[in-house]
Amino acid sequence: MIHKVMCIDDDTITLRLCQIILEKANFCDEIITVENGELALEYFEIQNALPAPQQKLPGLIFLDLNMPVMDGWEFLDSFSDKFSLFQQEVKIIILSSSVNPQDKIKADNNPNVICFISKPLSISGLNNLKEIPDLRSFFSAS
Amino acid sequence: MTENKTLKALVVEDNEGDFFLVKEYLREVYTTINVSHEILLADAIVNLSINNYDVILLDLTLPDSNGMHSIKEIIEAAKESPVIVLTGYADKNFAVDSLKLKVQDYLIKDEVNPAILFKSISYAIERKSIINQIETSEENYKYLFDQNPIPLFLYDPQSFEIIMVNESALKLYQYERETFLKLSILDIRPESEKERIREFIQKTEFSSGILFTGEWKHLKSDGTLMEVEITTHDFIFEGRQCRLAVINDVTARNKARRDLEQSEKRFRALIENSSDGLCVIKTDGTVTDISPTGRRILGLTQYQQITNFNYETVHPDDIDNVVTLFNEIIHQPETVKTMEFRVHNSKKDYIWLEVTFNNQLAEPTINAVVLNFKDVSQRKLQEQERTALIGELVQNNRDLKQFSFITSHNLRAPLTNLMAIAELLDMNKIKDETTLELLKGFKISTIQLNETLNDLIKILIVKENTTQQVKNISFADTFSTVKNTLESVITKSGAIITTDFSQAPQALFKLAYMESVFNNLISNAIKYAHPGRVPEIHIYSTFNNKTTQLIFHDNGSGFDMEKVKDKLFGLYQRFHNNSDKGIGLYLIHSQITALGGSIEAESTEHAGTTFTISFKNS
Numbered sequence: 001m002i003h004k005v006m007c008i009d010d011d012t013i014t015l016r017l018c019q020i021i022l023e024k025a026n027f028c029d030e031i032i033t034v035e036n037g038e039l040a041l042e043y044f045e046i047q048n049a050l051p052a053p054q055q056k057l058p059g060l061i062f063l064d065l066n067m068p069v070m071d072g073w074e075f076l077d078s079f080s081d082k083f084s085l086f087q088q089e090v091k092i093i094i095l096s097s098s099v100n101p102q103d104k105i106k107a108d109n110n111p112n113v114i115c116f117i118s119k120p121l122s123i124s125g126l127n128n129l130k131e132i133p134d135l136r137s138f139f140s141a142s
Numbered sequence: 143m144t145e146n147k148t149l150k151a152l153v154v155e156d157n158e159g160d161f162f163l164v165k166e167y168l169r170e171v172y173t174t175i176n177v178s179h180e181i182l183l184a185d186a187i188v189n190l191s192i193n194n195y196d197v198i199l200l201d202l203t204l205p206d207s208n209g210m211h212s213i214k215e216i217i218e219a220a221k222e223s224p225v226i227v228l229t230g231y232a233d234k235n236f237a238v239d240s241l242k243l244k245v246q247d248y249l250i251k252d253e254v255n256p257a258i259l260f261k262s263i264s265y266a267i268e269r270k271s272i273i274n275q276i277e278t279s280e281e282n283y284k285y286l287f288d289q290n291p292i293p294l295f296l297y298d299p300q301s302f303e304i305i306m307v308n309e310s311a312l313k314l315y316q317y318e319r320e321t322f323l324k325l326s327i328l329d330i331r332p333e334s335e336k337e338r339i340r341e342f343i344q345k346t347e348f349s350s351g352i353l354f355t356g357e358w359k360h361l362k363s364d365g366t367l368m369e370v371e372i373t374t375h376d377f378i379f380e381g382r383q384c385r386l387a388v389i390n391d392v393t394a395r396n397k398a399r400r401d402l403e404q405s406e407k408r409f410r411a412l413i414e415n416s417s418d419g420l421c422v423i424k425t426d427g428t429v430t431d432i433s434p435t436g437r438r439i440l441g442l443t444q445y446q447q448i449t450n451f452n453y454e455t456v457h458p459d460d461i462d463n464v465v466t467l468f469n470e471i472i473h474q475p476e477t478v479k480t481m482e483f484r485v486h487n488s489k490k491d492y493i494w495l496e497v498t499f500n501n502q503l504a505e506p507t508i509n510a511v512v513l514n515f516k517d518v519s520q521r522k523l524q525e526q527e528r529t530a531l532i533g534e535l536v537q538n539n540r541d542l543k544q545f546s547f548i549t550s551h552n553l554r555a556p557l558t559n560l561m562a563i564a565e566l567l568d569m570n571k572i573k574d575e576t577t578l579e580l581l582k583g584f585k586i587s588t589i590q591l592n593e594t595l596n597d598l599i600k601i602l603i604v605k606e607n608t609t610q611q612v613k614n615i616s617f618a619d620t621f622s623t624v625k626n627t628l629e630s631v632i633t634k635s636g637a638i639i640t641t642d643f644s645q646a647p648q649a650l651f652k653l654a655y656m657e658s659v660f661n662n663l664i665s666n667a668i669k670y671a672h673p674g675r676v677p678e679i680h681i682y683s684t685f686n687n688k689t690t691q692l693i694f695h696d697n698g699s700g701f702d703m704e705k706v707k708d709k710l711f712g713l714y715q716r717f718h719n720n721s722d723k724g725i726g727l728y729l730i731h732s733q734i735t736a737l738g739g740s741i742e743a744e745s746t747e748h749a750g751t752t753f754t755i756s757f758k759n760s
Contacts, residue, residue, distance in 0.1 A: 011555060017562040024566075066551060097554035099599040100547040119558035122565060 002028040002138045006058035008040045008075065009033075009095075010067040018062065018095075018121055025126040032058060036067045037075030044083050057086055059138060062095040062121070063113075065103060072096070073106070080112055087112060091134055095119060148174040149263070152193070154186040154216065155179065155201040155228070160251060164199060164228070164259070171260040183207040183215060190219040197263050198225045209236070213243050224270035226262055228254070246270055293389035295322075298382060299343050302326040305384060314391060316363040327387075332367060335359050348376050348383055357392065368393040421513040425472050425503070430510060439495070439517045441488035457484035457492055471499045471511060482518060494522040543602075550599050557595060560588045597725045601732060612737065615656045617643040617683055617692065624660040628668075635668045637677040646685040649692065649757040655733040659692075662726035663753055667696040672748065690757045697750040703743070710743055 005028040007018045015033040022028055034040045040061070047055045065072035072094065080087060094107045097119040107116035114134045117125060130139040149172045155161040161179055168175045178193070180186040183204045190198070198220050202208055207215065217225055227240050227248040240248055246266035249258065287294055293311035297304045307322050315322065315330060328336050335358060342355065355372045362368060371390040378384065413420055419436030423429055432442075456464050460483035467481055478500045484492040497515040502508040564585045572578045621641055625632065632639065649656075664679060671677035680695045711731035734741050738758030745751040 011559065013559045014555075014562075017559055017566070020566055021562065066555075097551055097558050098547070099550045099554065099602070101603055119554065120562040120565075122562070 001026060002059040002135070004028065004030045004032065004056065004058040006032040006034065006040065006043075006061045007095075008035075008037060008061060008067070008072070009064040010035050011064075014064070014119070021121050021123060021126065025123045027126050027130075028060075037070030037072065037078070039069075040075060041070070041078055041082070044079070044086065048083065048086075057089050059089070059091065060135070061090060061092045063092055065094060065096040065098050076110060076112060093117060093129070095121060147172045148176070150176040150194075150196045151199060151263075152178045152180065152186065152189060152195045152197075153199045153201075154181075154183065154204065154212075155199070156181045156204050157201065160201065160228070164254075167254065167256040167259045170256040181205065183212055187215060187219045190216070190221075190223075195220075195223050196267055198223055200225055200227050202227060202229045210239070210243070213240050213245055217244050222270065222274050224263075224266035226266050244273075293391070294386060295389070296379065296384050296386050297327050299346075299348065299376070299385045300383065302328055302343075305379070305382070311389060314362075314368075314389065315360070321363075330360050332359055332361055348385075351376075360389075369396050417516065419513075419515045421515065422508065422510045423513055424510050427468075436515065439487075439493075439515065440485070455485045457486075460484050467499065468511070471501050472503065475501055475504045477501050482522070493517055494519040546602050550595065550602065553595055554599075557588070557592055561592055564588045597729070600729060601725075612650055612652055614648045615651045615653055616648045617641075617656075617681075618647065620653070620656045620660050621681065624657055624664060627661065628664060631665060631668055635671060635677055637668050637671070637679060639664070639679045639681065641680075642682040646683040646690045646692075649683075649690045650759070651737060651739075651757060652733075655730075655737065658733055659730045659755065662730050663694040666726060667694065667698055667751070670698045670751075672697060672699045672750075688759055690759070692755040692757070694753040694755075695750065696752075700745040700747045700749050700751050702747050703745050711741070 005022060007015055007022075009015050009018070012035070015035070019031050019033065022031055032043070034043060044057075047057060063072045063075065070078075076092070079092075083090075091114050092112055094103075094113055094116040096103065096116070098104075104116050107113045115129075115132065117129075129135055149168060151168065153161055153164055155164065165175075165177050165179075168177060178189060178195070180189055181204070183206050186198075186200075198216060200212060200216050202212055204212055213225070213227065224246040225244075227245050228251055229236075229248060230251050246269055247262045249262055287306070288308050290308055291310055293314040294308045295304055295311050296306040304323055304325050304327060307319065312319055312322055317325075327339065331339060339358070346353070346355075353374045353376075355374055357369060357371050360368050360370050369392050371392050373388040373390075375386045375388070376383065377386070413433045414435070416433065416435055419439045420431075420433040421429055421436050422431040432440075463481065464483050467479055471477055471479055478498060480496065480498045482494060482496050484494055487493050494517070495515045496518045497513055500512040500514065502510060502512050567581060567585070569578065569581065572581060618641070621643075625639070660681075664681075667679045668677055675697060678697045680693075682693055682695075684691045684693065711727050731741055734755060740756045742754045742756075743751060744754075
């Protein structure tokens, strides 16, 4: 199980549904939800200010693409710019309702993104994620 | 009188006394004499054939001849030697006649004395020498006339009779000499010219000057008309007024001239009526000539001069290209190059010209660059409009596509939430019957909405024609994949599916599209199976005429081709009452045509349907 998962999405209903599904799928212990990329960056800045032992970093981020204020792509750029130290620890999955094939290609080409999945998040979808190489280690104990 | 003079004479005289007398007279007046004597005419002729004499003295009465006969024979034999007749009686008439026979003189024997004889001989010798000279000269002239390469004939300007003609003229007029000499000068002319020559001859005075009479039409013996220039020269010939006509056949020359004029005229007409403008330019850019069409294109009036194609006339954006091309042209003989550029017309508006430059510097009659040009402003304008329109359309299309993606995304965002909610709803916890029913309806509607949206997105993605690579896709492998996916449907229907891909095992296509084709056509065949009949599907491939075809044949319920023909592969067309969204055929049609292939259907109601897919090769 992943200790902490962050969901970045401007749609609060989506965030709430993610929460329910993540819990039902026993995917993580704790869920952090933020409504856009900027708020997510603020979170990481706060963590960055803390001494390392007190930092609470998510093991995985579900990132939406189309968001106001700061969209998913801008977040990815800023995150790798400012918090390259966190990159090893924090994995990112794009969770989008975009149907533009260009978005999928762009996600696949971004080294910091482990995969692109289409909304909605489902229990079966999460179970599949547990099997992928990048995440398998979190669930091997259970 | 007794100077040192020698005379060699032949005396033909049968009377010995007369001979002796003559000889004595001669001896008196000449220092040296060499006198031969013949009695018979025949002997005299033999003698003359061997010897030459200064003079021959002939008595008319000889034993073997007399009178005229003697004179003729002796003169013939004497050739260039003068002959003087000695006669015993005075016969004036005969004397005159003998003179006509070229006898130099006649002397009456009784009247002869040494002085008279000497005088007569001296004159005879002198005169004969002059005559000889004249004869030689006449012969020369005759030779000159006959052998002259210029056609010549001689005619009488009073009677128009032709008197003499040379070989060259006979050849020209194509006549035999005898025939030609029977003609009058009217006979060698066409009717239309006869009056003219009559008048001309009437007006022309007889004079010995050389006269150029101009051009005339003459006829050959076969009636062929020819054009001749005639120069005449009048003179007296054998006591007759004669006119020598010198003929110069100018038919060929005139024809060549007329042809040239004609060709020039035609060339002019071509230039003047051509829809292209023509313009001749020297290497320094000076315009030396411009055609009427050229003037019209440039809007020049008839008298307005254009002097230069230069920096003032050519558009500043084009001038460098024009100068570069022009310099290239003038350094490469006989090259032809075309370019389009803008020039001012007379109203100072710019017009687009398509100009062909033709280097004719090596052609001595031109020695310039010939420009062939037409006004293509209209075409240019249309091209520009079309380019702008295409740009606009491309942009519109891009915008619409973007709009579709955004719309789909915006629709999908809340829909995905609905889908998640539908999945999470625990129906067991709902106790109220109506609410439960409503929620079931909500669930079904949500799923339908999701499927519809997904179908539309699939189409959008096909049209976008992205990412997946075109490669050789195995029919058997694809069938096997799709069969697994559809396993439950196939088993439930009891369908029997047979395949034969031996003729053509593969085709160039996209994997996902190929799966879509198999998936849709197999599920359709099962979905529209004939009620009460086990569905049988035969899938096979063929290769002929360099085309690979994939054929799906079923024994389903089929449809009336007449009714559905145009709509079969359309969006949201349904021909059966089954619950079907009718998108499958539209989708595979889009996928196949997007890759340059085609799909055709044949169907008979209650019998079955055959779909034939032709793949684009290479």
